[in-house]
Amino acid sequence: MNDKAKKVIDICSLFLVSQVSTLMSEMVNKPDAKILSSPNWKRIVNFAVSNDICDFDRSFNPRNIRPVPKLITIAKLIQDFFEDRIVSIDNNYIAEIIDKNCDQPFELIDDQISIKKDWQFVFDEHSEHGIFQWLKNFFRVSIKFYTPKNLKHAIINGGPIWKQVFGENVRELFDLKKFDSDLFLSVMRAMHQSNSKESETLVEILKEYACKNILDVGGATGAFSRAFSKANPSSEVSVYEKNDTLTLVKSIARELSLQEPENFKYISGDFFDSSIQDGLFGIPSEARYDLIILGWILHDWSDEECVKILGKVVFHLKKEGVVLLLEKPLSPEGLGPATTLDLTMLFQTGGKERTLSEYLEIGNACGLKFKSYHQTNSRRDLIFLENYEKS
Numbered sequence: 001m002n003d004k005a006k007k008v009i010d011i012c013s014l015f016l017v018s019q020v021s022t023l024m025s026e027m028v029n030k031p032d033a034k035i036l037s038s039p040n041w042k043r044i045v046n047f048a049v050s051n052d053i054c055d056f057d058r059s060f061n062p063r064n065i066r067p068v069p070k071l072i073t074i075a076k077l078i079q080d081f082f083e084d085r086i087v088s089i090d091n092n093y094i095a096e097i098i099d100k101n102c103d104q105p106f107e108l109i110d111d112q113i114s115i116k117k118d119w120q121f122v123f124d125e126h127s128e129h130g131i132f133q134w135l136k137n138f139f140r141v142s143i144k145f146y147t148p149k150n151l152k153h154a155i156i157n158g159g160p161i162w163k164q165v166f167g168e169n170v171r172e173l174f175d176l177k178k179f180d181s182d183l184f185l186s187v188m189r190a191m192h193q194s195n196s197k198e199s200e201t202l203v204e205i206l207k208e209y210a211c212k213n214i215l216d217v218g219g220a221t222g223a224f225s226r227a228f229s230k231a232n233p234s235s236e237v238s239v240y241e242k243n244d245t246l247t248l249v250k251s252i253a254r255e256l257s258l259q260e261p262e263n264f265k266y267i268s269g270d271f272f273d274s275s276i277q278d279g280l281f282g283i284p285s286e287a288r289y290d291l292i293i294l295g296w297i298l299h300d301w302s303d304e305e306c307v308k309i310l311g312k313v314v315f316h317l318k319k320e321g322v323v324l325l326l327e328k329p330l331s332p333e334g335l336g337p338a339t340t341l342d343l344t345m346l347f348q349t350g351g352k353e354r355t356l357s358e359y360l361e362i363g364n365a366c367g368l369k370f371k372s373y374h375q376t377n378s379r380r381d382l383i384f385l386e387n388y389e390k391s
C-alpha cells in the first residue's frame with residue numbers, strides 16, 4: 001500500500017468537491033439557491049459534509065466557511081510533499097480507493113480523474129441565472145489539473161502546469177485560446193460573471209471612495225472597474241493590463257456585449273517592464289492616483305515579484321492615496337477559505353495565498369503601512385494600505 005498515493009487521491013478528490021461546495025455556499029442566498037434542494041445537489045452537499053470538506057448544515061445553510069479538519073490536513077499534506085519532494089503514485093492503488101468508495105463522484109480513467117456519469121449533473125444542471133453555467137466552465141479547465149500525474153508535477157516542480165496539461169503553446173490562462181478558443185471564452189465568461197457578482201458587494205463597501213481617480217492594476221475584463229465606474233459616474237477608472245491580454249479582453253468584452261462606461265478606460269502596459277526606472281511602463285510618469293486596486297494580483301506571484309510589482313505601483317500613488325488589495329488572507333496559522341485556492345495558485349501561477357501579516361510585510365517593503373482591513377463574506381476581503389509618510 002502506498003501511503004503517498006492515498007494522500008494524492010485524497011487531495012484531488014477533496015479539493016474538487018471543496019471547490020464545488022465553496023461555490024455552492026456562496027449561492028445559498030442567491031436566486032439559484034432553490035436548485036440546491038434538488039436531490040442531486042443534496043448528494044453533493046452530503047458528500048461534502050460527511051467528508052468534513054465544507055461546513056454546511058443539512059438545511060443548506062452554510063455556517064461560516066471556516067477551515068474544517070480535512071482542509072487543515074490537505075494544507076499539511078501539501079507542506080509534507082514540498083519538504084521531501086518525492087511523490088510516488090500507484091495508479092492501481094488509486095483506482096482501488098476510488099472503487100471502494102462508490103459514492104465518490106470521481107473515477108480514474110487512464111490516469112485522468114473524471115466525474116462519474118451519474119455525477120454529471122454538476123456540469124449539466126443549469127438555471128436561468130447561469131451560476132451553474134460558470135461553475136461548469138471553471139470545472140472544464142480545473143478538472144484537468146487535478147490528476148495524480150499533474151498534481152505530482154506541480155508539487156515536485158513547485159510551479160504552474162499549463163504546458164503539461166495543454167501543451168507547449170500554453171504557458172498561462174490567456175494562452176488557452178491557442179488550445180481551444182471555445183474553452184477559453186467559456187472560462188473568461190465564467191470569470192467575468194463570477195467577478196461581476198462579487199463586485200456589486202465590493203463596490204458597495206467602497207462607497208466612500210467615490211469621485212476619485214482610480215487605477216485597477218491587472219483588472220482583466222474590468223468586472224470590478226465597470227461596476228465601480230457605473231456606481232460612481234464622477235470617478236475616472238483605468239484598467240492597467242498587458243497588451244496581449246488587452247487584445248483578448250477587448251474581443252471578449254465585445255462578445256459578452258459588455259458596456260463601456262464613459263469614465264472607464266484601458267491602459268496597456270506590463271508591471272514587470274523595467275524599461276523605465278520608476279513607475280509603471282505605459283502610464284505617464286506624472287500620473288498619480290487616489291486609489292490603486294490590486295485584485296487577486298499578489299497571490300499570483302512570489303514575494304520578490306510582489307515587491308517588484310507593488311514598488312512600481314506605489315510610485316503612482318498620491319501622498320494621501322490608498323492601495324487596496326483584494327485578497328482572502330489565510331488565518332495566522334495559514335488556514336482559511338483560501339486554503340484550497342493556495343493549491344490552485346500552485347497549479348496555475350506558481351504564486352501562493354498569504355496571511356494578513358505576510359501581505360503587510362510586502363506592503364512595508366514598498367513604503368506602505370496598514371490602514372484597515374475589511375472582512376467580507378465573499379471570496380475576497382479588502383486590505384487597505386497607505387503611505388508611511390503622507391507629507
Ligand SMILES: C[S@@+](CC[C@H](N)C(=O)[O-])C[C@H]1O[C@@H](n2cnc3c(N)ncnc32)[C@H](O)[C@@H]1O
Binds near residue numbers: 217
Ligand atoms: C488573477 S487575474 C486578476 C483579475 C482581476 N484583477 C480580478 O480581480 O479578478 C490577474 C490579472 O493580471 C494580469 N497580469 C498578469 N501579468 C501582468 C503584467 N505583467 N502586467 C499587467 N497585468 C498583468 C493578467 O492579465 C490578469 O488579468
